[in-house]
Amino acid sequence: MHHSRRSLLQSLSCGFGYLALQGLCGRAAQGVAAATATDLSQRVSPIAARAKRVIFLCMAGGPAQMDTFDYKPQTGKKPHPGSVTEFKQRGQSGLWVSELLPETARYADELCVINGMNADTGIHAQSFLQLHTGDRLRPRPSLGSWVSYGLGTQNQNLPGFISLNTSKTSVYSSAFLPSIYSGTPIGVNGEDMGKATIANVASSHLPPDVKRQQVDLIQSMNREHLAHRPGDAELDSVIQSMELGYRMQSEAPGLLDLGNESQATLDSYGIGREKESVGTCKRSDFGRQCLLARRFAEAGVRFIEVCHGSWDQHKNHRRDLKANCEATDQPIAALLGDLRQRGLLDDTLVVWGGEFGRPGLTPGDGKDETDHNYRGFTFWLAGGGVKRGYVHGKTDPTGTQAVDGKVHFRDLHATILHLMGLPPNDLTFWHAGRNHRLTGPEGGKVVHELFA
Template sequence: MKLHRRNFLKSAALGLGSLNLKSMANESQPALPHFAPKAKSIIYLCQSGGPSHIDLFDYHPELKKLHGTELPDSVRGGQRVTGMTSRQSSFPVCAPIKEFKQHGQSGTWMSDLLPYTSKIVDDITVIKSMHTEAINHDPGITFLNTGSQIPGHPSLGAWLSHGLGSRNKNMPAYNILISQGTGKKPGQPIFSRLWGSGFLPSVHQGVQLRSTGDPILYLQNPQGVSRSSRRSMLDSLKSLNNYYYDKAGDPEVKTRIEQYEMAYRMQETAPEIADISEEPESTFQLYGEQARQPGTYAYNCLMARRMIERGIRMVQLLHRGWDQHSKLEKDLTAQCHDTDQASAALVTDLKQRGLLDETMVVWGGEFGRSVYSQGKLGAGRDHHGKCFSMWTAGGGFKAGHSHGLTDEFAYNIAENPVSVHDLNATILHNLGIDHERFTFPFQGLDNKLTGVEHASVIQDLIK
């Protein structure tokens, strides 16, 4: 056969490219875990919008006396604020909207807005000294989920899928459930890149489960297509895709093959997970009546437990509505009503089933809220990233513990700061991963979830 110069060069280039891509793919597969893990799975309860640490977790009795007084310049320290309050002529201190009380053997302070979370304080650790680089929602929640304010980086779940794989071969390693407060406006937008794979192979991106109809689109075969004919079609398609992969070496072809196979297996598994008809009445007494209604936060918490029972690596709930720039008391009260019982129920349920020791639960948003009022005193609170609160439970985290302190205004960190990178490093540690060694080559760098800045495993959070 006559071989033209142009065809020869094209074939040679494809061949070299194929070898290089395959080599990169092999090199990027980490040998994990690095050491014995404390946890197998994680449920991340992401509260989009910035929950107010001042009104929920970070108790400072002095704030009652300071209510209505001007926040001292020495405390604010010239910190930049958002455009929503930068033109205010004054920054009046706003005390918590509800009372705080101590709970449990640990004596943890908790707002009356959280009566159910108050009952599990001896099972959780409240981190009061979180801080973030971001001041606005989109970079903030992108940073929380991916370790970078710049879109395009892999999410925590994608990293875990890449490094540890799936524990249930019939479901994706990383699953997403979204909800918002009943009767509320949608709140801050939620973008799919928050659970994206970034520069990792796209097979590792999160899969969103829907709240109505089939949990995942196209789970059912079209009318007249049997499961055996679907299997035959996929086998033929797989053969064609493998032929193209051998020619081009494009790793995304392998991703396509894997996704088709996963979809086939999910046709049987996903509907069973979403079927709560056999849950006992005690389940709905624990999680609340909203757990019967698909799309609610309570229902999604129940789904998270059902997924963890079936060996899924990571489930992430994203709940919108925590952005209280106005109507602070009304909207924050309603938001807590939607989430408090179910969040506590999830921890209790996992514990009762013997799953909490191997499952991390993380609760929190992209930042906190300002101690000063936005607008009229008590009307609302602006964004605040210099300090905020999150809580963790299970999977190697301490229980009945509080970590970190803020100043009397809950404005600056006074002791034991924890960055977003530190928290991610600690999460990885509990899963048996050394965050410094967990890298992926991209654009000439060995990229990490914890970035290029210094990050530490917070030993005081680990039991």
């Protein structure tokens, strides 16, 4: 089957051609990056790496630390029974974990809990941006984009960075980094994850050999254009993205198909329980995200973000917190167990947390309301070379403020990059007349106390 140059150009409006043009138009507004490195080839870590990949379990909205991992028995003097979240010491480490997370508690000896987290603001949008990019006011490359920029991908048929159940573009934006380092979003704003796909990758409008001809034609024009614009990293990045999109057709659709997973695995993640909902979250949706994260990690994707929201509980705090814990507890435990069973946990860094935490309920007032707390909250890490069954830092007796072992977002970013074999304060990109880095002008402190 032969197609003329004209007919190939006309077919750009569908299938892969649409994907390529969409990427070009979408990135034009971001400006031109000032570097020439625009490929995803696997790179050697500049320093010794403990982790090869990251799975970030983002609990958007601010999980209440004193109802999950930060045990404060002295704050529990309530006038009516059943109003206090019970904690128990779990595993050989004796880690305190809430009754709301019984499945995660079975993996207490894998967790490295940071109870001294702190940020700069209690405003959701700003703190969420700071969590992902290091900056709370301006668009900047996300953590996943920096990891992809520094290390490339282990699988040239897949992106270096994937974002599941994406809620905001800040989660996966590469900003001024070349667009090849943007995250690939799968599922947007609560989309049914059972139907979520990578847009415009799988198509049957042309046979494979003609698709290749189509891409080759487009690329020849792009390269001719690039020859007249030497050093245009953004155009070069579009060319690389187009090649990646073509290669993804062979592997990405299969990874989204869970048909080759055993029934026991599907059950462990809670997949197949579509009719059961907890709050606003289908039980199976978050489980599907966690299983997809394991599949993408196993296939060589460097950074996978799994988003769950919203933990923004003000009124009806206990009810809504319980619902979110029920929706996420089993899938997270299944992910940790699955990674461990497959020998992936040792070099996969799992990160759990949100943009801030919440203060405790006021003793004796009988109210079921909470607000925002950015001065002291909890994250946990697992695998990837961190200590097991360990607690770092603490908040004051009321859980209001971090008072020991403080870890700011920029320190968390520095620690993650270091675990991945990237020097956090030296990983920079030249833009707008100066070098930029994830850890900002202040730089981040690597928290070596977390390392095994």
